[in-house]
Amino acid sequence: MTTITRFAPSPTGMLHIGGARTALFNYLFARRNQGKFLLRIEDTDKARSTQEAVDAILDGMSWLGLNADEPPVFQSAQAGRHVECAEEMVAKGRAFRCYATPEELQARRDEGEAARAAAKQEGVGEDERQALLRKAEDLLAPFRSPWRDGGEAPAPDAPYTIRLRAPDDGQIFVKDGVQGDVKVAAREIDDLILLRADGSPTYMLAVVVDDHDMGVTHVIRGDDHLRNTFRQIPIYQAMDWDVPHFSHVPMIHGDDGAKLSKRHGALSTTAYRDMGYLPEAINSYLLRLGWSHGDEEIFTLGSAADVFSIEAINRSPARLDIAKLNDVNAHFIRACDDTKLLSLLLPWLEEAKGGPLDETIQQRIAEALPSMKDRGATLPELAEAFRFLWSANTDNLNKKARKALSGDNLNRLSELRQAIANVAEWRDTALQQALQSYCAANELSFGQVGPPVRAALTGGLPAPDLAPVMEWLGRTETLARIDFHLARTDMQSE
Numbered sequence: 001m002t003t004i005t006r007f008a009p010s011p012t013g014m015l016h017i018g019g020a021r022t023a024l025f026n027y028l029f030a031r032r033n034q035g036k037f038l039l040r041i042e043d044t045d046k047a048r049s050t051q052e053a054v055d056a057i058l059d060g061m062s063w064l065g066l067n068a069d070e071p072p073v074f075q076s077a078q079a080g081r082h083v084e085c086a087e088e089m090v091a092k093g094r095a096f097r098c099y100a101t102p103e104e105l106q107a108r109r110d111e112g113e114a115a116r117a118a119a120k121q122e123g124v125g126e127d128e129r130q131a132l133l134r135k136a137e138d139l140l141a142p143f144r145s146p147w148r149d150g151g152e153a154p155a156p157d158a159p160y161t162i163r164l165r166a167p168d169d170g171q172i173f174v175k176d177g178v179q180g181d182v183k184v185a186a187r188e189i190d191d192l193i194l195l196r197a198d199g200s201p202t203y204m205l206a207v208v209v210d211d212h213d214m215g216v217t218h219v220i221r222g223d224d225h226l227r228n229t230f231r232q233i234p235i236y237q238a239m240d241w242d243v244p245h246f247s248h249v250p251m252i253h254g255d256d257g258a259k260l261s262k263r264h265g266a267l268s269t270t271a272y273r274d275m276g277y278l279p280e281a282i283n284s285y286l287l288r289l290g291w292s293h294g295d296e297e298i299f300t301l302g303s304a305a306d307v308f309s310i311e312a313i314n315r316s317p318a319r320l321d322i323a324k325l326n327d328v329n330a331h332f333i334r335a336c337d338d339t340k341l342l343s344l345l346l347p348w349l350e351e352a353k354g355g356p357l358d359e360t361i362q363q364r365i366a367e368a369l370p371s372m373k374d375r376g377a378t379l380p381e382l383a384e385a386f387r388f389l390w391s392a393n394t395d396n397l398n399k400k401a402r403k404a405l406s407g408d409n410l411n412r413l414s415e416l417r418q419a420i421a422n423v424a425e426w427r428d429t430a431l432q433q434a435l436q437s438y439c440a441a442n443e444l445s446f447g448q449v450g451p452p453v454r455a456a457l458t459g460g461l462p463a464p465d466l467a468p469v470m471e472w473l474g475r476t477e478t479l480a481r482i483d484f485h486l487a488r489t490d491m492q493s494e
Contacts, residue, residue: 003035004215007066008075008207010042011053014268015060017320018222018252018260021286025249025313026220027066028287031305038214039068042075044206049076060269064279065301073214075206082201085209085239086162086194094238095194097160098145099153105143112139142166142190162195164234172230177247177310179223184230192231204228208235216244220310223248247310250317252289257319265322276348276379278336281329289318298331326377333382334373342369348383353390364389368472371464385462389472392481393459401460404451405485412444413452417482426475432467456485 005026009019030037039061043049061067089095112135118124119132148165167186174182194205201209207228211219219229226248236243254264266272272282284299291314293299293307333341342365349365350356357365365386376382387393397405405413419438423430439449453466457478463469470478 003033004217005030006038006040006216008040008042009057012048015057020269023066028305028308032308036069039072041072044075082206082209089238095162095164098147098163099158099160108139112136145191159197161193161197163191163193166191172233178313179248208232212241218245220247223250253317253319255319277329278332281332285325285328290314330377338369345383348380352383361390364472388458388461388463393461398460401455404455409452428467428471431470456482
């Protein structure tokens with residue numbers, strides 16, 4: 001049997017970070033078992049489904065590299081098949097036409113709530129209280145339609161729904177891949193609606209029919225769907241279909257243990273892209289939210305597919321930790337190919353600079369990139385670290401830089417300018433040697449020489465060691481930045 005999994009989002013909004021993890025688990029399970037990973041867009045809620053949301057889901061999936069093995073299935077296109085299956089169940093006596101109206105059902109619930117409220121009133125005798133509670137329990141129990149065993153329609157043109165004839169006795173059992181053995185009493189399941197009065201299929205019916213027709217063998221989804229599973233299994237049984245293996249994954253919570261919300265951080269998968277995270281990092285981090293393989297922390301899709309198993313998914317909710325995500329993202333930035341990383345950085349670099357980068361600055365950044373990869377956990381953070389390559393920050397010197405460019409430091413800067421100007425090969429090793437030679441000749445420590453040079457070159461902006469900085473800036477720019485401060489000092493002294 002070919003393993004087939006699916007991810008089935010509703011296009012009513014963005015691709016939620018929790019949905020992305022569900023898609024990832026389904027993708028990896030299919031890959032681990034040499035099976036198929038499919039995508040179904042559950043767009044039957046026409047009032048809330050939008051093309052914009054469909055596009056956002058497809059965009060997010062593509063960005064993460066979670067590409068389905070077949071074109072996406074749109075649930076709304078299968079409506080005729082859903083109706084056909086409902087009518088087949090009616091013909092088999094496993095579903096029926098129900099003429100109970102929404103008003104009658106609401107009146108039943110209202111009567112039940114009223115009986116429950118009356119039982120709590122003061123002055124009610126114990127016998128009456130128990131009678132009211134029994135009445136409330138009967139009225140509020142899972143609905144069993146008076147038409148489940150047949151019966152005449154109230155009128156020839158009376159509207160009706162088609163309901164599943166729920167099992168009466170015993171238990172509905174699920175051997176869940178994550179939750180273990182779970183069961184509920186059959187009486188807890190109502191005669192659920194398969195087709196509404198307007199003839200449209202319900203979610204419960206559509207999901208079962210689509211999963212069967214798509215050949216889905218393993219349903220991996222959030223544990224908020226566990227209750228639905230006990231309502232869907234009787235539909236499989238009514239159609240004499242094999243029931244797939246179910247695995248219900250715990251939700252992702254915030255770092256405070258509460259249900260994930262906007263206050264914990266971005267909820268949209270592509271919002272993390274817009275904040276400068278790499279898809280490889282998002283996948284690796286999401287994978288470790290509730291799943292583990294020994295002590296390994298970092299995975300690619302390929303390495304994860306080799307070892308992924310449902311049994312290793314934790315039953316407890318995972319907690320989103322942005323600091324940990326930043327660590328993972330920093331790892332993948334450092335591991336990224338230089339050419340690819342420069343391409344990813346370019347928009348952020350242009351935003352940091354406030355405009356396009358000329359060829360000279362791009363060349364400086366390209367030369368510095370291999371040594372600068374560890375200076376940012378996200379792309380915009382890393383882009384900001386390159387600012388000293390296009391700006392000497394002369395108009396915004398901090399207090400430390402101003403102090404470094406005063407007094408005896410300026411004399412040393414002038415002497416050091418002459419020392420480095422004579423370096424034949426403008427490379428960091430030769431420049432470092434020139435700095436060390438100057439220090440030795442003048443019996444100075446590097447701590448006395450470095451600050452004025454750094455202040456002149458970067459204006460207090462964060463930057464790595466001086467010799468590489470001078471190499472990346474080039475001879476002309478390095479000397480020009482030093483000359484600017486020497487000239488400005490001369491003008492002030494005059």
